[in-house]
Amino acid sequence: MTGTPTLLLTRPAEASERFAAQLRGVLGARTPKVLIAPLMRLDYAGRLPEMTRVAGLIFTSANGVRAYAVAGGPRDLPAWAVGDATAEAARRAGIPARAAGGDARALLDLMVRERPPGPLLHVRGEHARGDVARKLRVAGLDTRETVLYRQILLPLGDAARAALEGRAPVVVPLFSPRTAVQFATQHGGRAPLLVAAMSEAVAREVAHLPAVRLLTAERPDAPAMLRAVVALLDHAARLEGPETDG
Template sequence: MDQTPTLLLTRPVEASDRFAAQLRGVMDARMPRVLTAPLIRVDYAGRLPDMTGVAALVFTSANGVRAYVAAGGPRDRPAWAVGEATAEAARRAGLAPRAAGGDARALVETLTRARPGGRLLHVHGEHARGEVAQKLRAAGLDAEEAVLYRQILLPLTDAAAQALDGGAPVVVPLFSPRTAGQFAAQHRGRAPLLLAAMSAPVAREVAHLPSARLMVAERPDAPAMLRAVVSLLDLAARLEGPEPGG
C-alpha cells in the first residue's frame, strides 16, 4: 500500500497554490502529493464608502486587498497590513503598505502607537475577527469599516474524503477558525491525520478530532505555518497507516 503522505490544502485555489509553491521551495524533492480542495469560496461584493475623507487603508487579509481593488478603490492612500503576506498582496496591487506583527491585535497595537492622522478604513469580509475598527475607535482613532467580500463555505470534495479515509497520512494546514470548523464538521476518515493550526483559536475547532498530531504555528504567519507543515510532513513519513479493514 502506498504510504506517501498527502498534503490537503483547503484554502481558495489561489492561496493554496501560493502556499504549495512556497512549500515546494523548501522541500524540493521531498515535496508530497498535493491535493487542493477548497472549503471556502470568496465572493467579492459590497461597495466602498465615500473615499474623500479616507486618509489610510487597513487590511487584515489578502482577500481584503483584492476586494478593495475589485471595488475600484483608489491606490493613492497609505495602507497598513496585518502581516507580510497581506502586505505583499497590497504591493502587488500598487499600494505602499506597512506590515504589522501578523495578527489583528498586533495591527491594532501598531496603529495605536503610530496614531496616523485622518480617517482609517478597514476593509474586510462579512466574517471578520478581531473587531479592528471598534478597537481603533476605542483607542481614539477615527476608523470605519467596509465589508467587501463574502466567504462561502464549501463541502469536502470526493477526492479529499477519499484521501482522508485512505491508508496514507494526510497533513492539513488550517488557517482560520471558520475553515477549521468546516473541516471538523465534515471529516469522516481513518487515515492518520496531522493538523497544522495557524493559531490557538484555529486549533480549538479541531482539537476533538482523532489526529496523530495537532501543531499550532509559533506565529500566525505564513513562514511559521510552513515550518509547522514541514515538521508534520517529516513525521507523517514515519507513520504507519491503519490496518486494512480497520
Template sequence: MTTQWTEQKPEPGRSGQPGVPLLVTRPLEHAEGFGRTVEDRFGSRIAVVQSPLMRTDFPPIDLPKGPHAAVIFTSIIGVAAVASLAHTLPKRAICVGKATAARARVAGFDAVSADGASEEVIGYLVSQNAGGKLLHLRGAVVRGDLAGRLTSQGIPTDEAVVYRQFDLPLSEAAQGVLRQKGPVIVPLFSPRSARLFQAQLPQTISADLHLVVISEAAAMASAGVPARQIHVAARPDGESLLDAVGDLLDLIAPP
C-alpha cells in the same frame, strides 16, 4: 453525527515511498497557488490533495465617506478586492502580515506589516500616530470588531465589506484520503477553516490526522477534530505555517 476514528501509527517515510497526503483547504482562488508552493518546497515527500473549503465573491463596494488617513488590510483577499480602486484610496496601508503587505505594495499601497493577527494590528496602531480616521477593508465574516475596538481606543475607524466567502464541501479526493490508513497533513489558515473542516469530516476516518494551524485561535476551533497532533505555527503567517509543516514532515516521514 458521531465521527469514528481508527488510530494508526504513521509509517516512516522512505525513499521511493508515496508522499504524505496534504489537504489544501485554502479558498478556491488561492488553493492551486498554495499547492504549488508546497510542491516546490517539499517535492515528492508531499502528495497535494486539493479541497478548498471556501470560494470568494466580490460584491459591489460601498465605501464610507472619507477622508481616511490609511486603510487596514487583514487578508490578502481584501487587497485583491480593492486593487482596481487603489488610486481612489489612501496610499498608506496597515497590514496584518508580511504576505498581505507585499501584495498591497504590488497594488500600489505604501504598506507596513503588523507581523501578527488583529491584536497586533491594534497594538501597532495604538503605538503609532494614526494621522486621522482609518478604513478597515474586510470580509463579511470576521473574528471580532476591529473597527469598533480601535474607535473605542481613540482611533476613529470605518469599515467596508469588500468580499464574501461561501462554504464548499470536502472534495471526493480528500474524503477518500481521510478514509485510508496512514498519515495525512491538514494545514488550516483560520478558525473558520478549522470549523468547516470539522463539520465536513466523513463519519468514518482511518487516516492519522496531523493538523498544522496558523494560530492558537485556529487550534481552539480544531479541538473537535480527531487529530493525533495539532501543531501551531510560530507566527500567524503563511511562511511560519509552511515551516511547521516541514517540522512535522520530518517527524512523521523522515527523508
C-alpha cells in the same frame, strides 16, 4: 507502512496554489502529493463607501487587498497591514503598506502608537475576527469599516473524502477558525490525520478530532505555517499504517 502522505489544502484555490508553490520552494523533489480542495470560496461583490475623505487603509488579509482592488479603490492612500504577506499583496497592487507583525493585536498596537490621521477605513470580509475598527475608535482613532467580500463555505470534495478515508497520512493546514469548524464537521475516515493550525483559536476548533498530531504554528503567518507543515510531513513519513486484513 503507510503510503506517501497527502497534503490537503482547504483554502480558496488561489491561496492554496500559492502555499503549495511556497512548499515546493522549501522541499523541492520531496514535496508530497498536493490535493487542493477549497472549503471556502470568495465572492468579491462589495462596494466601496465614499472615499473622498478617507486618509488611510487597514488590511487584515490579502483577500481584503484583492477585494479593494476589484472594487476600484484609490491606490495612493497609505495602508497598515496585519502581516508581511498582506503588506506585500498591497504593494503589488500599488498601495504603500506597512506590516504590523502578524496578528490583529500587533496591528492595533502599531496604529495606536503611531496615531495616523483619519478617517481610516478597515477593508474586511463578511466574517472577520478582531473587531479592529471598533477597538481603534475606542482608542480615539477615527476608523470605519467596509465589507467588500463574502466567504462562502463549501463541502469537502470527493477526492478529499477519499484521501481521508484511505490509509496514507493526510496533512491538513488550517488557517482560520471558520474553515477549521467546516473541516471538523465534515471530517471522517480512517487515514492518519495531522493538522497544522495557524493559531490557538484555530487549534481549539479541531482539538476533538482524532488527529495523530495537532501542531500550532509559532506565529500566525505563512513562514511559520510552512515550518509546521514540513514538521508534520516528516512525522507522517515515520508513521506505521493500520494492519491490513488477513
